[in-house]
Amino acid sequence: HVQLVESGGGSVQPGGSLRLSCAASGHTDTMNCMGWFRQAPGKAREEVAAIYTGGGSPYYADSVKGRFTISQDNAKNTVYLHMDNVKAEDTAMYYCAADGNGGGCAEYNYWGQGTQVTVS
DSSP states (O other): OEEEEEEOOEEEOTTOOEEEEEEEEESGGGOSEEEEEEEOTTSOOEEEEEEETTOOOOEEOTTTTTTEEEEEEGGGTEEEEEEOSOOGGGOEEEEEEEOOTTOOTTOOOEEOOOEEEEEO
């Protein structure tokens, strides 16, 4: 089992920056991919970014390219989402996800409870 806990959410002004953290615990050795998702009221859940724990080129949604950066600290089993030049449209509940069980980025099996980001 893998447990994910997000932190770092809050309110920020447009153009500002925010860093979200996702701390993983449990059977973290089963994780090959970690990702960030977001969902705003009335909108579908959107995958914002994803990264392979072993390294490689990360994935970014077009809506956040050039503004958000996903990174990880394997020693701390933590993945980050650095949000720069935030916009009001970035307001959403942000969720951290991990594959576990070797599912890969196409199959997320574990999810955090989410952290709210409000840009206003």
